Amino acid sequence: MNNHNEKQRLLNQVYEPFRDVSSCPFAFTDLTQTVFGEGNPSATLMFIGEAPGRDEDRLGKPFVGRSGQLLNRVLEAVGTSRRDVFITNVVKWRPPNNRKPTPAEMAVGKKLLDQEITVIRPKVICTLGSSALHTLLGPEISISRARGNVFKQNGTLILPTYHPAYILRNKNELENFMSDITRAVEIAKSRQQ
Ligand code: URA
Numbered sequence: 115m116n117n118h119n120e121k122q123r124l125l126n127q128v129y130e131p132f133r134d135v136s137s138c139p140f141a142f143t144d145l146t147q148t149v150f151g152e153g154n155p156s157a158t159l160m161f162i163g164e165a166p167g168r169d170e171d172r173l174g175k176p177f178v179g180r181s182g183q184l185l186n187r188v189l190e191a192v193g194t195s196r197r198d199v200f201i202t203n204v205v206k207w208r209p210p211n212n213r214k215p216t217p218a219e220m221a222v223g224k225k226l227l228d229q230e231i232t233v234i235r236p237k238v239i240c241t242l243g244s245s246a247l248h249t250l251l252g253p254e255i256s257i258s259r260a261r262g263n264v265f266k267q268n269g270t271l272i273l274p275t276y277h278p279a280y281i282l283r284n285k286n287e288l289e290n291f292m293s294d295i296t297r298a299v300e301i302a303k304s305r306q307q
Pocket residue numbers: 163164165166167170175176177178179181182203
């Protein structure tokens with residue numbers, strides 16, 4: 115079995131206990147399904163968002179609503195696509211009324227996220243927004259200071275940027291967002307073997 119198929123097999127194994135939406139460890143109501151990560155299991159670049167929203171819950175895929183469409187456009191503009199990267203969230207179930215997951219929910223979500231990271235072994239992780247940033251690098255670090263900088267953790271480079279939903283509301287940060295994602299793509303390409 116090649117490395118790519120083996121990674122897909124291991125991911126399926128990680129996801130298996132959570133396939134049924136009733137496996138959700140939180141008292142979330144109105145859930146349709148678990149929203150797992152999606153993309154290339156051999157990707158060198160992984161994006162991590164917060165939690166699924168209404169569109170993601172309905173379609174069962176991460177980042178397929180307005181935020182996802184912006185992310186797709188930026189990926190294409192910087193010479194890659196969502197098929198070439200891996201996209202996931204800290205929390206795999208839609209919080210009620212699209213509220214932000216609590217720190218305790220994110221701590222539970224991190225266990226499954228860590229297993230995804232272990233299987234994919236990306237060279238670069240680009241965190242989208244403060245939830246993913248705080249989950250990976252701790253709650254003290256502010257997004258305005260961290261964004262665009264590169265951190266190293268267990269041999270993986272972490273490059274935080276804004277959440278695309280924030281960019282939809284703050285178009286003046288689009289240039290910074292694009293430059294952060296360009297940087298993440300370039301570093302991931304340079305580390306491809
Ligand atoms: N926002 C996120 O953080 N993740 C999604 O999948 C969609 C919107």
